[in-house]
Amino acid sequence: MEEVVVVGGGWAGCAAALMAAKKGLPVTLVERTDRLLASGLVGGIMRNNGRYTAAEELKLMGAGELIDITDAAARHRGLDFPGHRHASLYDVEKVELPVERLLARYGVKLLRQCRAVDVVAGNGKIEAIRVLQRDGADLLLRGRAFIDASGTAGPTANCNRFGNGCAMCIYRCPTFGPRVSIAVKAGAVERAVLRRAGTPGYFSGSCELEPTSLAGWLQKELREKGLAIIPLPPEALASQSSVSVEIKACRQYSSEAFVRNLVLLDTGAVKMMVPYMPLAVLRQLEGFEEAVFRDPLGGSRGNSIRFSGVIERDRRLLVPPLENLFVAGERAGLSLGHTEAIVTGTLAGYNAWRICVGEEPVELPRGCACGDLVALTGLGEGWREKHDLVYSLSGGPLWEHLQQQNLYSTDPEEIKRRLDSLGLLQLFAADAPPP
Ligand SMILES: Cc1cc2nc3c(=O)[nH]c(=O)nc-3n(C[C@H](O)[C@H](O)[C@H](O)COP(=O)(O)OP(=O)(O)OC[C@H]3O[C@@H](n4cnc5c(N)ncnc54)[C@H](O)[C@@H]3O)c2cc1C
Incomplete structure (x- = not known):
């Protein structure tokens, strides 16, 4: 026993x-x-x-x-x-x-x-x-x-x-x-x-990108400073705002700063502080042209509830x-x-x-x-x-x-x-x- x-x-x-x-x-x-x-x-x-x-x-x-x-x-x-x-x-x-x-x-x-x-x-x-x-x-x-x-x-x-x-x-x-x-x-x-x-459950507040899929200058910034804050252009902002605030479990990452910017953190992976983001939108951003998700693999569409x-x-x-x-x-x-x-x-x-x-x-x-x-x-x-x-x-x-x-x-x-x-x-x- x-x-x-x-x-x-x-x-x-x-x-x-x-x-x-x-x-x-x-x-x-x-x-x-x-x-x-x-x-x-x-x-x-x-x-x-x-x-x-x-x-x-x-x-x-x-x-x-x-x-x-x-x-x-x-x-x-x-x-x-x-x-x-x-x-x-x-x-x-x-x-x-x-x-x-x-x-x-x-x-x-x-x-x-x-x-x-x-x-x-x-x-x-x-x-x-x-x-x-x-x-x-x-x-x-x-x-x-x-x-x-x-x-x-x-x-x-x-x-x-x-x-x-x-x-x-x-x-x-x-x-x-x-x-x-x-x-x-x-x-x-x-x-x-x-x-x-009224929908049950929340999305997770972040997803992960593969570090080597980002531009060299961005990888360097993340390695050296631990974080990067990328202001979102209007077209990305529209897509970002719609997903970010209401559906995150972690409410502390729902402030305006996290809506207007992409906040990236270096955890070995690149921790991107949004529940998900369409890949086509992400790849429009400078430095993200070849970005791929690491986990969740379906990261451009969603995250676990x-x-x-x-x-x-x-x-x-x-x-x-x-x-x-x-x-x-x-x-x-x-x-x-x-x-x-x-x-x-x-x-x-x-x-x-x-x-x-x-x-x-x-x-x-x-x-x-x-x-x-x-x-x-x-x-x-x-x-x-x-x-x-x-x-x-x-x-x-x-x-x-x-x-x-x-x-x-x-x-x-x-x-x-x-x-x-x-x-x-x-x-x-x-x-x-x-x-
Ligand atoms: C994408 C993401 C990013 C996050 N980032 C952070 C962060 O940076 N900092 C932070 O503090 N928090 C973060 N969190 C939140 C944090 O990870 C969780 O709140 C916390 O770690 C939950 O731990 P847990 O042990 O309760 O649950 P879980 O981590 O969900 O672990 C539950 C475990 O139970 C197992 N299990 C389930 N059912 C069964 C079963 N029937 N039999 C046997 N095993 C079972 C699962 O396989 C799993 O291993 C994040 C969460 C996610 C999803």
């Missing part, structure tokens, strides 16, 4: 598995594709705005391992771009293996190309999840605590109905099979976040009516981002450990960036009634809230004092160093 079973190997699932394993529990992490980190493989922006504070808080709480990996893989640090300060950009090709090795050091059993497809549940508890292995054989994974960190992208039908079709994105649903909501199968309530027009399946949970990330199911990452509410996923993943893993050792799961106290993130982004906890939005520590109402409450800081001493006063220092530290 497993102790903790985690479904989904994105940032949230990796953080959850790592946390429970750091506490000495046998942990199995089930990932439907052949790679870890999922949307983390097409992202890269860290430490922008309030994410800086949350990253430092994680480190002070004893859960800095994944932050350290992203810091070590950074191609650029301390970048300012419209609406964002002190961002770092990790190399999207350099983060996955260090994470995999770290999980292995702590003994996490990683089952790749294994897709959770069903649950065995009764009396308010999940007893086991049914997993479909690569060869089509069934595997029943029993456990005492379960964590659904399966993200909110896919299945393809959602991208067909609510987006522009399958964009052949990093989730690769046609190859590895669709996401399955084990939380819903166990009786949890799932809701879709609605775009302003996310946030069409968010689970109701409490502040401990426990999913009612179940006693042993937690959620993390995008599944856990209206928050998006790698840092955000690491925060909720860590708390879910910690609470999974607590119930395995007979302790009550805990909430993170309000009054720090991580605590307020968890408290304010759950479904049905007030904000959703006002705005049907997705929040992050780096933009939108949550970021404004952090600034208003003086919870945003880049001063290590100030952050440490705050966490000390909340009793959070080393909360998530390992009981023993890894073997």
Whole structure:
């Protein structure tokens, strides 16, 4: 019998598995594709705005391992771009293996190309999840605590109905099979976040170009400065404005600066801060004459639709009516981002450990960036009634809230004092160093 079973190997699932394993529990992490980190493989922006504070808080709480990996893989640090300060950009090709090795050091059993497809549940508890292995054989994974960190992208039908079709994105649903909501199968309530027009789900806020397909001068600028801001001519603007503002999950990239300009970031790929852009329009721009998309491959038409399946949970990330199911990452509410996923993943893993050792799961106290993130982004906890939005520590109402409450800081001493006063220092530290 497993102790903790985690479904989904994105940032949230990796953080959850790592946390429970750091506490000495046998942990199995089930990932439907052949790679870890999922949307983390097409992202890269860290430490922008309030994410800086949350990253430092994680480190002070004893859960800095994944932050350290992203810091070590950074191609650029301390970048300012419209609406964002002190961002770092990790190399999207350099983060996955260090994470995999770290999980292995702590003994996490990683089952790749294994897709959770069903649950065995009764009396308010999940007893086991049914997993479909690569060869089509069934595997029943029993456990005492379960964590659904399966993200909110896919299945393809959602991208067909609510987006522009399958964009052949990093989730690769046609190859590895669709996401399955084990939380819903166990009786949890799932809701879709609605775009302003009432359509479920949002497009991702960026897509990727192949760096070598851009003109030499543009490649050089990106390599040296980490970013390039290209003003859009009127004809491109018309096409750009129509797609950019209303459909992005990341509202922080919806300001006028992102409508009037193409903002490019160097993450190893060229991260272009629009959900998609017609190739014919893009290739009209100087420097983009031979541009090609990297991921999503259907990038001139679309992107994956996310946030069409968010689970109701409490502040401990426990999913009612179940006693042993937690959620993390995008599944856990209206928050998006790698840092955000690491925060909720860590708390879910910690609470999974607590119930395995007979302790009550805990909430993170309000009054720090991580605590307020968890408290304010759950479904049905007030904000959703006002705005049907997705929040992050780096933009939108949550970021404004952090600034208003003086919870945003880049001063290590100030952050440490705050966490000390909340009793959070080393909360998530390992009981023993890894073997
Ligand atoms: C194009 C794009 C760019 C982004 N850029 C940034 C950025 O620069 N900075 C930033 O902070 N955030 C960025 N984000 C947002 C950020 O990546 C996500 O909010 C966060 O990483 C989500 O992590 P997650 O673990 O919750 O979900 P995911 O990354 O979606 O991971 C979920 C995992 O669960 C697996 N899974 C699903 N169903 C099953 C199943 N049934 N069985 C087994 N496994 C399953 C999936 O294969 C996947 O690996 C970006 C997102 C996208 C899509």
